[in-house]
Amino acid sequence: MIVTTKALFEVAYGKFAVGAYNINNMEQALGLFEGHRRAQAPFIVQISRGARKYAGPKMLQNIILAAEEMYPESIFAVHIDHGTEEVCYDAIDSGFYSSVMIDASHEPFEKNVEITRRVVEYAHKHGLSVEAELGMLGGVEEDIQVDEKHAMLTDPDEALEFVRRTGCDSLAVAIGTSHGAYKFTGNQGLHFDRIAAIQERLPGFPLVMHGSSSVPADEVARINAAGGALDPSAKGVDPDEFAKAVPLGVTKVNIDTDGRLVWTRVHREYLRDHPDVFDFRKPGNAFIDAYAKFIDHKSEKLLSKGTLETVRQALTKVASK
Ligand code: G3H
Ligand code: 13P
Numbered sequence: 407m408i409v410t411t412k413a414l415f416e417v418a419y420g421k422f423a424v425g426a427y428n429i430n431n432m433e434q435a436l437g438l439f440e441g442h443r444r445a446q447a448p449f450i451v452q453i454s455r456g457a458r459k460y461a462g463p464k465m466l467q468n469i470i471l472a473a474e475e476m477y478p479e480s481i482f483a484v485h486i487d488h489g490t491e492e493v494c495y496d497a498i499d500s501g502f503y504s505s506v507m508i509d510a511s512h513e514p515f516e517k518n519v520e521i522t523r524r525v526v527e528y529a530h531k532h533g534l535s536v537e538a539e540l541g542m543l544g545g546v547e548e549d550i551q552v553d554e555k556h557a558m559l560t561d562p563d564e565a566l567e568f569v570r571r572t573g574c575d576s577l578a579v580a581i582g583t584s585h586g587a588y589k590f591t592g593n594q595g596l597h598f599d600r601i602a603a604i605q606e607r608l609p610g611f612p613l614v615m616h617g618s619s620s621v622p623a624d625e626v627a628r629i630n631a632a633g634g635a636l637d638p639s640a641k642g643v644d645p646d647e648f649a650k651a652v653p654l655g656v657t658k659v660n661i662d663t664d665g666r667l668v669w670t671r672v673h674r675e676y677l678r679d680h681p682d683v684f685d686f687r688k689p690g691n692a693f694i695d696a697y698a699k700f701i702d703h704k705s706e707k708l709l710s711k712g713t714l715e716t717v718r719q720a721l722t723k724v725a726s727k
C-alpha cells in the first residue's frame with residue numbers, strides 16, 4: 407500500500423527511523439520489498455535523477471506498482487531523492503509520488519528559501535509533502551561533488567528560520583555524514599550535539615539523515631578479494647548510532663551505497679566462483695536474496711523491524727477519522 411510520507415513520519419517520530427532506499431531496477435525492488443516483508447517494517451522507495459535517466463520514470467513507476475501487487479501487505483511511500491525544481495514539478499504532475507525532495511542546498515540561504523518555498527506551494531496544492539536540505543554534506547551526490555573542507559554542518563538557528571519561511575515538511579540536515587563510500591576517517595562519527603540543538607529548535611519536526619550507509623569493512627574486503635579495487639579504509643556510519651539519532655528526531659535515513667556494495671560483492675563472487683555461467687538470472691537471484699537479508703538487518707538497526715502492524719493500525723485510525 408502506497409501511503410503519504412507525512413503519515414509514516416507521524417507514526418515513526420521519536421520511535422524509529424524509516425529506511426529510504428534508492429532503486430534503479432527490478433532486482434533492487436524485489437529485494438527491497440522482500441526484505442521489508444521479512445522485517446515487517448514500513449519503508450520509503452526513492453528515485454534519484456540518475457535512476458530516472460537510467461531506467462526512465464515510467465519503468466520505475468511500473469516496477470514499483472508491480473512490486474506493490476506482489477507484496478500486498480507492504481506499507482511504503484514513494485519519494486523523489488535530490489530533486490531539482492523541474493524534476494519535482496514533473497513528479498508532482500505524474501500523480502504517482504507521496505513526496506519530493508527539493509535540494510537547493512548548494513545555493514545561498516536566501517535562494518534556497520525561495521526555491522524551496524515555490525516547490526512547497528506547488529506540492530502542498532497537490533497533496534504531497536516536501537523534504538528540503540540545509541547545510542552541505544560532503545561527497546558525491548548526483549552531478550555535484552562537495553569536498554570535505556566545503557562540507558558545512560547545518561546551523562540550528564538557520565534551520566528554524568528555514569523551516570518557518572519555506573513551510574517544508576521535513577529537513578535533510580548535515581550532521582557529519584557524506585554521500586558515497588568514503589565518509590569518515592579515524593574516529594569521526596555523527597555530530598549528536600548538532601542534531602540535539604536542531605531538535606531543540608524544531609521539536610517534533612522530522613529530520614532526515616542522508617549519506618547513512620555503513621560501508622562495512624568485511625563487505626569491502628570481500629569485494630576486493632573477488633577482484634575489486636575499493637579503498638579498504640572506506641568507512642561509513644556506525645549502524646548502532648541510528649538508535650541514538652532516532653530520539654533526537656531523525657525520522658528518515660537514506661541508504662544507497664551499501665546496497666550497491668551488496669550488488670558488487672554478490673556479482674563479483676558469483677562470477678568468480680561460476681566461470682561457466684552466463685545466465686544472469688543466477689547472480690540476479692543471489693542478489694535479490696542477499697539484498698533482502700541486508701534490508702531486514704538494516705530495519706533492525708533503524709528500530710523499524712516489527713512495526714508494520716502498529717503502522718497499519720495507526721494509518722487505519724487516521725483514515726477512519
Ligand atoms: O544521493 C544520491 C543517491 O545515492 C543516488 O545516487 O544519483 O547515482 O542515483 P545516483
Ligand atoms: P549513501 O551514499 O550513504 O548511501 O547515501 C545515500 C543518500 O543519501 C541518498 O540520498
Ligand code: ZN
Binds near residue numbers: 488547585617660
Ligand atoms: Zn542524499
